[in-house]
Amino acid sequence: MMISPDYCLVMARYNAWQNRQMKHAFEALDEAQLGKDRKAFFGSILGTANHLLWGDMIWMSRFAGTARPEGGITESPTLTASRGEWEIARFRTDAEILLWAERLRAVDLAGELSWYSGAVxxxxxxxxxxxxxxxxxxxxxxRGQVHAMLTAAGVAAPVSDLAFMPEEGPWL
Known part of the structure; x- marks a missing residue:
């Protein structure tokens, strides 16, 4: 599989752009609506956003040595308790991903990654x-799951097409 540092930087920017848009979409809902069980795999909009945040944090802990999130996959939907907490943690994690991608070299993408997987x-x-x-x-x-839940909740979901990502930041 061939990916490059440039690919990773584009995807890190895309991730931050998408999460910034998701943050704005969340503002249309109160905490109860964000936490409402919508029968998705991770329950609610916030639960799914938390799982996504948890996943990014666990992968970055493996890739860049950043702090591991608390708990495992089953606890991931409760990683943060509110929109405000999620926004802070999301902003920090997106900044870590961008910094990692900006510093990435081709050699960093070579070889094997070994870890203990709680999932398996x-x-x-x-x-x-x-x-x-x-x-x-x-x-x-x-984010596709969150997009569907936002749409079902009557919120205008963000533009998610990679081809329409702004070429200039701000990414955060």
Whole structure:
């Protein structure tokens, strides 16, 4: 699998742009609406946004040595208790992802990444490039779920087309 540092930087910018738009969409809902069980895999809009944040944090802890999030996948929907807490943690994590991507070199994407996976209950080793690609794919997947829940709640969901991402920041 061939990905490049440039690809990672574009995807890090896309991630931050999408999350900034998601933050603005969340402002149309009160805390009860954000936390309402919508029968999604991670329950609510906030639960799904928290899981996505948790996933980014766990991958960045593996890629860049940043702090691991508390708990495992089953606890991920409760990572933050409110929109305000989520916004702060999301902003910090997006900044970490952008900084990591800006410093990335091709050699950093080579070789294997090994870690203990709580999801499968064992040590895992996979190509680094595959793991990085998975992180960005995971973001897109769960933002799609949030997009659907926002639409169902009557909120204008953000533009998500990568081709329409602004070429200039601010990314955060």
């Amino acid at each position: 209950g064992r040590n895992v080793s996979k190509p680094m490039a595959l793991c990085v690609t998975h992180m960005f794919n995971h973001q897109t997947h769960h």
